[in-house]
Amino acid sequence: MGIGVSGAGNGAAQAQSGFTLTSWNLLHGMAIPPTSGATLHGALEKLTADISSDVIAIQEVDVHQTRSGNGNQVREIAELIGAKYWAFAPSMYGTPGEKWHGVIEEIVFDDSTPIPPDAMYGIGIVSKVPVRRWHRINLGKAPLGLPLLVAGEKRPQFIYVSDEPRSALVAELENGISVTTTHLSFVPLKNLLQLRKIAKWVEQLPGIHIMTGDFNLPWGLAPKISGWRDLVVGPTYPSWKPSIEFDYIMSKELRVEDVIAKIHSHYGISDHLASSVTIR
Numbered sequence: 099m100g101i102g103v104s105g106a107g108n109g110a111a112q113a114q115s116g117f118t119l120t121s122w123n124l125l126h127g128m129a130i131p132p133t134s135g136a137t138l139h140g141a142l143e144k145l146t147a148d149i150s151s152d153v154i155a156i157q158e159v160d161v162h163q164t165r166s167g168n169g170n171q172v173r174e175i176a177e178l179i180g181a182k183y184w185a186f187a188p189s190m191y192g193t194p195g196e197k198w199h200g201v202i203e204e205i206v207f208d209d210s211t212p213i214p215p216d217a218m219y220g221i222g223i224v225s226k227v228p229v230r231r232w233h234r235i236n237l238g239k240a241p242l243g244l245p246l247l248v249a250g251e252k253r254p255q256f257i258y259v260s261d262e263p264r265s266a267l268v269a270e271l272e273n274g275i276s277v278t279t280t281h282l283s284f285v286p287l288k289n290l291l292q293l294r295k296i297a298k299w300v301e302q303l304p305g306i307h308i309m310t311g312d313f314n315l316p317w318g319l320a321p322k323i324s325g326w327r328d329l330v331v332g333p334t335y336p337s338w339k340p341s342i343e344f345d346y347i348m349s350k351e352l353r354v355e356d357v358i359a360k361i362h363s364h365y366g367i368s369d370h371l372a373s374s375v376t377i378r
Contacts, residue, residue: 114273114377115377115378116376116377117152117153117227117273117275117376117377118149118150118151118152118153118374118375118376118377119151119152119153119154119155119277119308119310119347119374119375119376120145120149120151120153120154120155120372120373120374121154121155121156121157121279121310121311121345121346121347121372121373121374122145122154122155122156122157122345122368122370122371122372122373123156123157123158123281123311123312123344123345123368123369123370124138124156124157124158124159124171124367124368125158125367125368125369125370126158126159126160126163126165126166126171126219127141127160127166127171127367127368128367128368128369129366129367130337130338130364130366130367130368130369131338134366136365136366136367137366137367138166138171138174138175138367139174139178140365140366141365141366141367141368142175142178142179142365143178144363144365144366145362145365145372146178146179148360148362148363149360149362149374149376151179151374152225152226152227153181153223153224153225153226153227153269153271153277154175154179154181154223154224155221155222155223155277155279155310155311156171156172156175156221156222156223156224156279157221157279157280157281157311157312158219158221158281158312158368159171159172159186159219159220159221159222160217160218160219161186161188161207161213161217161218161219161220162215162216162217162218163193163217163218163219164193164217165193170186170213171222172184172185172186172222172224173209175222175224176209176224179224179226180226181224181225181226182209182225182226182228183208183209183224183225183226183227183228183229183269184208184209184222184223184224184225185206185207185208185209185222185223185229185232185267185269186206186207186208186213186218186220186221186222187205187206187207187220187221187222187234187265187266187267188201188205188207188218188219188220189201189219189220189221189262189263189264189265189281190218190219190220190262190263191216191217191218192217192219193217193219194219194262195259198219198262200239200262200263201220201263201265202236202263204234204235204236204265205234206232206233206234206267208229208232220265221265221266221267221279221280221281221311222267222279223267223269223277223279225269225271225277227271227272227273227275228271228272229269229270229271229272230270230271230272231270232267232268232269232270233267233268233270234265234266234267234268235265235266235268235295235296235299235300236263236264236265237263237264237265237266237280237282237283237292237295237296238263238264238288238292239261239262239263239264239283239288240261240283240285240288241261242260242261242285259284261283261284261285261288264280264281264282264283264292265280266278266279266280266296266299266300266311267279267280268300268303270303270305274304274305274306275305275306275307275308276300276303276304276305276306276307276308277308277310278296278300278307278308278309278310278311279309279310279311280292280296280309280310280311280312280313281311281312281314282311282312282313282314282315283314284314289313289314289315290315290319290323293313293315293320293323293324294323294324296309297309297324297325297326301350306349306350306351306352307326307349307350307351308329308347308348308349308352308375309324309326309346309347309348309349310345310346310347310348311345311346312344312345312370313344313345313346314344315344315346316342316343316344317343318331318343320346320348321346321348324348325350326348326349326350327348327349327350327352327353327354328346328347328348328354329347329348329349329352329354329357329359329375330346330347330359330360330361330373330374330375331343331354331359332361332373333361334361334370334371334373335369335370335371336369336370337364337368337369337370337371338364338369340361340371344370345370345371345373347359347373347374347375352375352377355378356377356378357375357376357377357378358375358376358378359373359374359375360373360374360375360376361373362374
């Protein structure tokens with residue numbers, strides 16, 4: 099499982115101080131509030147002015163979607179921060195909330211592979227650090243959805259949302275760190291099972307393990323269930339008035355005192371705030 103090879107790497111011994119990782123559920127770059135005119139490019143400029151990230155892990159990202167300008171948001175972010183390496187793991191072909199079908203193959207498109215023109219949606223990682231190998235882990239989906247509070251054109255509103263296929267994307271970096279990103283189901287219990295599957299799989303990889311993403315698990319449940327350490331503690335959702343910690347950066351080896359943690363300000367897009375860690 100996984101694509102891309104080559105590169106050195108000696109496990110945790112090569113992990114360097116000063117390495118910075120950012121995680122962000124982009125909501126496909128949607129402006130919040132929608133009338134503000136904020137853009138993904140402008141938001142990323144604000145993010146990079148605040149912190150220089152070696153790796154950015156992203157969720158709810160668009161590729162070739164009309165609603166976000168038909169571009170490849172993963173590649174655009176990589177180009178903006180000067181990251182040579184990137185990968186995209188589509189969860190679906192089509193558009194969430196409209197017509198779509200799930201991706202059941204373990205597909206990963208990266209900087210070295212052609213990407214089809216289809217509209218896609220999923221998760222991604224961009225990296226300035228060379229990547230030894232990419233992996234994808236499929237996690238399935240819940241059979242039923244739930245009523246959720248989602249961002250609307252004028253104000254947040256409750257609507258019934260069906261679950262979508264979920265996956266995790268893993269980057270084995272040459273500096274001895276394995277970075278995982280995911281967007282777990284919002285359906286209770288299903289997300290717990292998905293998290294346990296990811297943790298069990300990635301713990302087999304060498305080096306330091308860092309897991310990021312939108313886990314849809316409040317009250318600090320993600321570290322409690324996985325046994326990993328929560329490196330950035332604090333509310334990240336909703337971005338306009340944060341009160342819930344849905345987004346996590348966790349590690350199996352690193353401790354809170356090993357990193358400088360940051361929850362970023364609202365940069366005008368997304369209903370989630372970005373968060374970052376820098377290894378001391």
